[in-house]
Amino acid sequence: MKNPTTCFVPVAALQSYVVAVFVAAGLVEADAVTMADSLVAADLRGTHSHGVIRLPFLVERLRQGGANLRPQIRVVQDAPATALLDGDRALGAVTATAAMRLAVEKARTQGVGFVTARNSDFIGTCAHYAMMALPHDMVGLAWTNGFPGMAPAGGRSNTIGNNPIAFAAPSLSHGPVVLDMALSVAAGGRIRLAAKNGEKIPHDWLVDSEGLPTDDPAALTSGGALLPLGYKGYGLAVFGEILCGALTGSRILGEIPAWFRATDQAIGNGHIHMAVDIRRFVEPEAFKQRVDTMVSMLKATPLMPGAREILMPGERAWRTEQAQRASGIAVPEPVAADLRQLAALLRVDVPSSLSIHPS
Structure with missing residues (x-):
């Protein structure tokens, strides 16, 4: 179409x-x-x-009423390098932003800040929070669990979240290196966007309610399930439940409702945020120069037939950002x-x- x-x-x-x-x-x-x-x-x-x-x-x-209009986010557990926040049912980006800011603050004094959050909501792109570390010459990480829209490896029903994770690191002359990935072949939001635009999807993104591959994105909301990035993606999703769910005291797996469908229900998911102060290990400018060197070495790799260039994680998004700021x-x-x-x-x-x- x-x-x-x-x-x-x-x-x-x-x-x-x-x-x-x-x-x-x-x-x-x-x-x-x-x-x-x-x-x-x-x-x-x-x-x-x-x-x-x-x-x-x-x-x-x-x-x-699924999310709280006037949340009182509070620190439940606190230590020099760690903390647990209770989001008080705030919209997820509000809780996640508070958690990442606290992780950066702790990293300034301790070298590493590791902050977890519970009683939260859908947080959007994990990259947004991981990248909050970059202006402070820090490496950032963000990870969240969510409602079960993905099948486990070998399964046909949506039993686990696609539990996205993001890393962000600065460079000197290139854009930031940012890996932001769902642990399914394609994020559920990408499939919903295809449905909104009346587009077909590749057959390896989704199975329908019968467990059969489909190119119809609407199958996701009629009993279908996202497919994991093989057993490795599934394994990471399991640890997403362990770190973002079990470690934070949050809901896991089928305990989490679909935030976009059950709009009157609390989501209660969890997420983790980490900031690492580069200067505790090496001078930030030296670190960025080494990242630049790494990028140059990777981009010098001989190309496969039909390939145009070697891209770094997040490079396409960085270019898109520069273009859209103008257009x-x-x-x-x-x-x-x-x-x-x-x-x-x-x-x-x-x-x-x-x-x-x-x-």
Whole structure:
């Protein structure tokens, strides 16, 4: 199917719109800004499956009571290098941002900060939080569990989360090296975006309710299951449950409802955040230079037939970010229509680039 028409929205305009929507839905402005930062950053880097397409669901969580409008996030356990936060049912990006900031703060004094969170919600792209370490000359990690949308290796039903994980490290002259990956072949959000745009998907992304491969993304919401990245992806997903669920005292596996469907229910998932202060091991500039050297060596690898270049993890997203800062963020018309509808519901002004159906 032909791609739907796309709007291009200036970054600042989209950010202001998302903040206004969350404020109109009842969030305090600081939390609204935090939520907008997470969603717009995902779109800016081209991860549109986790960007403003999620806004209507998140607003519905606030309106239906699944997430807390006025959370009191608190430190439950504290030590020099570690902490456990209780998110008080805040929207996930609010809890995750607080956790990552605390991890960075602890890393400044201890070299490493390891902060866990419980009683949370869907946090969006893990890369957003891992990258919060970069301005501080630190390496960042973020990992979360979530509702079971993925089959275990050899299974046919959705029994475990795809439990995404992200790492971020700075370089000197290249963009940051960022690995952000679901542990399924493709993230559920990417499949939902394909369904929204009326697109088919590869047959190795999903099985339908009968356990058969399918190219229909709608099968995910009618009893289908994501396929894991083989037994290795499944194994990592298991440790995602152990570290993000069991270690934090959070819900695991089928205890976690689907955040985008059960909008009136608390999610109760967990996540972990780590920051590593580079200067405790080597001078940050020397570290970045070594990363640059590594990148150059990898890019010098002879190419396979048909390959154009060697890409670093996160390099495509970095390029997309630079391009979209100039051109505006690409918003497909089906998503833009949802944003216009949401603006009308909450009586919020919509950016002019979204206000008229593009030709």
